[in-house]
Amino acid sequence: MNPDNLTQMLHTGFHLTLGATSFLIETLQDPLKREENLDKLKSDFGQLADELLEKGEMTEREARNFVDTIFSQPDDRENAESESVSPKQSDATTDAPPESVVQPNVKLEIEELTAQMAALRTELENLRVKNSQH
Numbered sequence: 001m002n003p004d005n006l007t008q009m010l011h012t013g014f015h016l017t018l019g020a021t022s023f024l025i026e027t028l029q030d031p032l033k034r035e036e037n038l039d040k041l042k043s044d045f046g047q048l049a050d051e052l053l054e055k056g057e058m059t060e061r062e063a064r065n066f067v068d069t070i071f072s073q074p075d076d077r078e079n080a081e082s083e084s085v086s087p088k089q090s091d092a093t094t095d096a097p098p099e100s101v102v103q104p105n106v107k108l109e110i111e112e113l114t115a116q117m118a119a120l121r122t123e124l125e126n127l128r129v130k131n132s133q134h
Helices: 003-029 031-042 045-072 076-082 087-094 104-133
Strands: none
Touching (some): 003 031
16 A cells, blocks of 8 residues: 555545544534534435535644644743734734634634644554554
């Protein structure tokens, strides 16, 4: 098996898993979405898989932007030296809203999703190592 194909397959599986997790959370939390999502389960699985894949890719992008935003924020003791970049410039580079716009519950959800992504990535890596040993 070509390592590039395996990597692409794992990456696609990762996105699909993120999308499915998001789908499940949506279904459990929002009564209006619950009916809509249950109807989707009864429909074409290929279309549902495409939607989950797209949702997973979007979730990964949002999480990456969030992490990039967190790591790109200067320390308080460096603020005087590094505030030459305006907020509009820094937002344009990360495509994330300014910290004051992000609601606390959204921030917590993103942090939880980031932790879930890290755990999934670790699990995928462990599976990759396990499969390469066999």
